[in-house]
Structures are given as structure tokens and as C-alpha cells.
Amino acid sequence: MNTPVRPSLPRGLYVLCDDTVRPELPLREKAAGLLAGGARVVQLRMKRTPLREALAAAREVVAACRRAGAVCLVNDRVDLALLSGAHGVHVGDEDLPAEEARALLGPEGLVGVTVRGLEEARAAQAAGADYVGLGPVFGTTTKQVNAPVLGLGGFAAVVRTSPVPVVGIGGVKLENIADLAATGAHGGAVASDILLAEDLAERVRRLSAAFDRGARGTSLVGGDV
Ligand SMILES: Cc1ncc(COP(=O)(O)OP(=O)(O)O)c(N)n1
Ligand SMILES: Cc1nc(C(=O)O)sc1CCOP(=O)(O)O
């Protein structure tokens, strides 16, 4: 009998396909732009889309991601992740607990968990998380976050000792993603810096390249990004 294999979370740029940023642009068009730019990880974050529309959007975006070979995670909703055939889910304090998300998804689903520090990262691992989203690394206007800004130093300190891969989130942009990657972060999650760009695909390309450069230790601080 074959053991189900859980996909691994690709390292690098992690994009939020978000309905709160530039809400007039449909999610499927956002996803098309992100995938055209080579996005390898897409999180579908739907905060204002009615449930049935959200299910339809999830099915469309997951199918597009699968055709492009990208990993698609649904934010908050394990039910939508299961119904749409997504690769997994991302949950935080206001969502199902990580243990329950893991139980519902089974061993083959990816589970990401929001954390604010090292102790929470350890707890997330014990609860079955594959990775943690740690933030806010920088200030963000996309969401009101009730937690202090970590800054690059605070973020790096958690990355160094976290038992699970860490994706940085909150105010991650072209001018700071290489430095974020240079801390050893597994990924950099970006919403507004991409979704507000005129050319989403081009912004994805530039952010991915900057992350990869930073991860290789060749970040040019203040240089050509
Ligand atoms: C990669 C990643 N990290 C953190 C979050 C935040 O999740 P959560 O705390 O559940 O807040 P909402 O996104 O649901 O507002 C995330 N979405 N992605
Ligand atoms: C959805 C989200 N969660 C955060 C957290 O710290 O938990 S920060 C954030 C917003 C990310 O958007 P942007 O890239 O536009 O700053």
C-alpha cells in the first residue's frame, strides 16, 4: 500500500492572493498574474468573499495552481481547502486549532500556523504544523495585527532556533525581502507589494529573484532590487 506523500512547501516567495487588497480585481485574475510570474506558493486569503463564491473561487484558483505546478493553501478554512482540493491550509488564533486542522486534512495536507515567537513555534510543531508564519516582521497596512512588530533582528532570532520552517509576513516588500531571506527564513509572504503593482507577474519575478539572492547570501542592502 502506498503511503500518502505530503507536498513540501517550496522555499522562497510565498504570495497572498487576497481579496482585501485591490478588491476590484477578481481573485482568479490575481491568481493568473501571480502564476504567470512563476509564483510557487499561493495562499488564498478570502476575508470579504461570501462563502459560496469563496468555494467557487477556491476551486478555480486551486485548479490553476495545480496546472502551473504551484502549491495552493487556503487561509482560515479547512472545509474550503478540502472541497477545493488545495494542498493545505493556513490557520491562526481565530481559526480551527492546528491539531484539528491536521486531523481533518490528514497526513497528506500542509498545515501552516501563525505564531508571534519561539514558544509558539514550538507549540505549533507539536500540534502538527509543517511551517509557521511569523510576523509582523515590518509594519503593514493590509491588516491590523495585535502583536508588536518584530523587526529583522527579532525575526532572525526566532528563525535561528525554530524547529519548523519559518515564513516571514507583514510589510515584506521588494526593498526588504532579500534581507529577510538572508536570516535563513524559509519564505517571505507578500500581499500588497504584489497585488497593488501594475504588473503582478513582473513584481512576482522581481520579489522571487530578490528572495533567492538574499538566501544565497548575496543581498545587496540598499542596492539594485
Ligand atoms: C504565511 C501567513 N502567516 C500568517 C498569516 C496570518 O494568519 P492569521 O493570524 O490567521 O490571520 P488572517 O490572515 O486570517 O487574518 C497568514 N495569513 N499567512
Ligand atoms: C495577513 C497578515 N498577517 C500578518 C501577521 O502578522 O499575522 S501581517 C499580514 C498582512 C500581510 O500583508 P502585506 O504583505 O501587505 O503587509
Ligand SMILES: [Mg+2]
Ligand atoms: Mg486566519
